[in-house]
Amino acid sequence: MSxxxxGVEDLLDEIIKRKETFLQKILKPAPLWVTPDQLTLIRILCIFPIIFFLLGKKLFLAFSFYTFGALLDLIDGPxxxxRKKETDLGKRLDPFADKILFGVTFIxxxxxxxxxFSKILFWLIFICEFILVALSLIGKNFMVYKGLKKKLGxxxxxxxxFTLQFFGIYLLIFNQLFFAHIVLWVSLILAIASIIGHLTFKEEKP
Known part of the structure; x- marks a missing residue:
């Protein structure tokens, strides 16, 4: 079983690496005035039109802004x-943008x-997200306090x-509840695996 x-972990890791390599190649010619932090901030701002259009039942427009935010999420990191310009601001804003874009839209x-939609699944997802945020904050502060050159699992x-959560949102927007439940239950399993990973300390790679 292990x-x-x-094997699954290696396969998923390889897919992410190939995606990263591909995106870095096509993003090299991007104008220098376009910065990753700007893209992350725009992604956060996308939540306002998403809220407006969702509450107004204009689901296609909400879908459009959500897709725009998802595309920005795809490219800001690569x-x-x-450019070898990963900033502390970007490292703090990126997970915040992810959580707020998914969380508010999902709610x-x-x-x-x-x-x-299953309220049990709804609350389980949010409990797991809360645990992940708490583990990340507590773990980082603990390691800084102890001066450990390690990172969380x-x-x-x-x-x-997070990828499955994004697809789950699309399915919810288009009222495909059966498939949305399947995708988001799988995302919950991955969230639990992620929590276990965060509880495992690993040596930071040089």
Missing amino acids: QFIK LARV ILVLAIRPS ANLWGKWK
């Missing part, structure tokens, strides 16, 4: 890495637009969890 999990969709599962 060999199977390791753009920072290809409105489930509570105001798709009330038949692999976030590979977290990356794939």
